[in-house]
Amino acid sequence: MDAVTQYANQVVAKEMVAGKWVQLACERHLRDLDRQDTEDDFPYLFDESRAERVFSFFRFCKHTKGKLAGSPIDLDPFQKFILGSIFGWVHHESGLRRYRKAYIQLARKNAKSTILSGVGLYMLMADGEAGAEIYATATKSDQARIIYGDSKVMVNRSRDLSKRLNAQESVIRDPRSNSVFRPLSKDTKTLDGLNPYLGIIDEYHAHPTSEMYDVLVSGMGQRAQPLLFIITTAGFNIHSPCYTEYEYCTKIMESTLDNDQYFVYIAEMDEDDDIGDERTWVKANPLLAQSEEGIAYLKAEYQVALDVPEKMRNFLTKNINKWVDMKENGYLSLSKWKDCSEEEPIDLTGRECYIGIDLSRKIDLTSIGFVFPLENGRFVVRSHSFLPEDTLRQKRHTDKVPYDLWVRDQWIAATDGSVVDYRYIMKYIQDQVITHGWKVLEVCFDPYNATHFAQEMEAEGYTVLEIRQGYQTLSEPTKDFRELVLSKKIIHDNNPVLTWAISNAVTRQDHNENIMLDKDKSTNRIDPIAALLNAHVRARLRTEGPSIYEGRGLLTL
Known part of the structure; x- marks a missing residue:
């Protein structure tokens, strides 16, 4: 059984602890596998080989930070589910990717940068697109350079990637396909004339407007299979464009709205969960909560939040991945x-x-x-x-x-x-x-x-x-x-x-x-x-x- 379907089966069978939205994402995958065989008007199929190709590419990439820095990336099952779904589902006639947008919401320290950096390099050089334009975006240039910087380090630390790619201060080039990977921010001199193949929006909750989102989407019209990849933790401003996107995605997961071209993976604790119950922390922290060090870190953060209530806002949004309508140092959550x-x-x-x-x-x-x-x-x-x-x-x-x-x-x-x-x-x-x-x-x-x-x-x-x-x-x-x-x-x-x-x-x-x-x-x-x-x-x-x-x-x- 392929890694994506295996993960989905384990989550649905309650063999893995997962929150409501991850459960629904897995049910969607299994339901769509049935649809591809039984419904004539469902135009998509899951190509296991396309998913495995992405997994194989990540083996050429190496971790850039922490105790694993320099070692090859071995994707976790939840990461394989995300990446395998995005790249494995294709149109059964054209072979083009099904998903044109992806919204991923994970708590802090769950390797969001690792996923984005690898995806950026994969779509730069290994996805078969000539003249691909890859953009890592943020509201400020230094934030936009975080994902780009990790990708550049991955190139420099990999003998195989560095042979093909030319990683410079502000651009990674693939001469063979004439493709480029750049950081992009609101304060870039001009945002006109972009033709994105992949647009990465990291920490979308921090964006006060949808300007970068709109710039990327409006420039993708000439691409056959572009991808807008949003990855974020939860935030504290329910009037932000990210919260609007979050609500839209939850409606897709609940089948209130139909959008077969939008992939959603939201790892958050459920409404009735006790935030002090460490057994449920894995719902928001599918990677971090697997290790003793990760649980110890979360315990320490939770204790600080209990001791200093002003810190609870950050624990809920960053560590538990729950949206909280409460500004920094805010007195009360409006909810x-x-x-x-x-x-x-x-x-x-x-x-x-x-x-x-x-x-x-x-x-x-x-x-x-x-x-x-x-x-x-x-x-x-x-x-x-x-x-x-x-x-x-x-x-x-x-x-x-x-x-x-x-x-x-x-x-x-x-x-x-x-x-x-x-x-x-x-x-x-x-x-x-x-x-x-x-x-x-x-x-x-x-x-x-x-x-x-x-x-x-x-x-x-x-x-x-x-x-x-x-x-x-x-x-x-x-x-x-x-x-x-x-x-x-x-x-x-x-x-x-x-x-x-x-x-x-x-x-x-x-x-x-x-x-x-x-x-x-x-x-x-x-x-x-x-x-x-x-x-x-x-x-x-x-x-x-x-x-x-x-x-x-x-x-x-």
């Missing part, structure tokens, strides 16, 4: 936040609550956060924000968010004039308290710009507490709120302004690993989540016994 949204509206009539205030004058939002302690350590949260009417249009343009729609939908109140009149804030609180019968335990405020407001609230009979804005006061409540979200003990009503603020929030850390929230751009706003955290400083103590602050008055924490 985890979404999981906390209430299924049905919760009746909060007569409930006790803590109120958090984050005041502004012109630039930022003014926000109120309401935190309602429930049983079993759970909390319901609500948020409302205010923005001066006169600055609404300007801020919609500068911040690039739909403030006008949020005003229409009553998530934000537009106040008269060019600054927020704090009397609106007091009236809003009083109206909500009266309407819903809420029992306000404490009003917790950021002291900036709030002295007069606090005095007015105290005069109305509220217990008012100043929340100092520093690591000592905010670190533990900020961490605790995040842990409550991860354990689904925070319940919210899908307030889009609050969700936007959470997406903007990053963590700033001191040398003792205490954290505070910050924003990574001046136009980003985090006031709604900051207001909630001011309230949570006090609300979290409800699970630890009664407050030590009894009675009325202006207090400082």
Whole structure:
């Protein structure tokens, strides 16, 4: 039995641990083997000899890095499945390759560069294409040179390859076929006039736009069997072109969409897997997790992620190969936040609550956060924000968010004039308290710009507490709120302004690993989540016994 079909059979029979998408890729291969014999309108067949030809070529290549550097490449079964599928499936009449695109998603340190470098050299000299143009692409020239550089080292370390190929600083030439292999980046002087035979996109998750993808595909029209080869780890921006491609590929695997010319291999852990269970790590790490050294490396990375939650984002994307909607140093994953949204509206009539205030004058939002302690350590949260009417249009343009729609939908109140009149804030609180019968335990405020407001609230009979804005006061409540979200003990009503603020929030850390929230751009706003955290400083103590602050008055924490 050929290596590709053997791997597919073992995965489908559960003899190998593999994730959902790899299972589906293997089922697709076996299903298509049946189709080639039974369906007249299926124009493809699997040519074992074409697959074996690629495997044989890789034996001329040598590893370029690590303890195997200089030794011949012996392809792993999963690598043979990928390469054998791409090059073994052909049109039964023309003999041309079936797959014109390939999307491969693997975790870090699973020999992505080895696969790409070998494929680049194979299609440069051994695939029978005259005048082949091979491009290793990236957004920056130094990144584009990584794959190209590995290919050049492979040539120089192989007596057989170096006899035929001429490897220079910026181009590898095959004089016999008049073919070239070059690094290509967005900052290359001109991207016009390309005629790619193979376009390699490495770490596509790092591309902010689809520009390089589009350049390669648009130039392939004159080739009979071109190949766009995307290989990447998962990323943290679900608005990126790579995530769009990822979603498209998963739909192909689920047979929601039909595309017989697109090969997909996504090695990631499944949704229900425990990320701490090392037995499942091989799903995302089909090569790395085979060795004791690889498991030890993953254990160490996982422990760091547990010890420093800010590192978890990288562990999930780079080591577990899961897409996470969370920026670098991001405070919360939006998918985890979404999981906390209430299924049905919760009746909060007569409930006790803590109120958090984050005041502004012109630039930022003014926000109120309401935190309602429930049983079993759970909390319901609500948020409302205010923005001066006169600055609404300007801020919609500068911040690039739909403030006008949020005003229409009553998530934000537009106040008269060019600054927020704090009397609106007091009236809003009083109206909500009266309407819903809420029992306000404490009003917790950021002291900036709030002295007069606090005095007015105290005069109305509220217990008012100043929340100092520093690591000592905010670190533990900020961490605790995040842990409550991860354990689904925070319940919210899908307030889009609050969700936007959470997406903007990053963590700033001191040398003792205490954290505070910050924003990574001046136009980003985090006031709604900051207001909630001011309230949570006090609300979290409800699970630890009664407050030590009894009675009325202006207090400082």
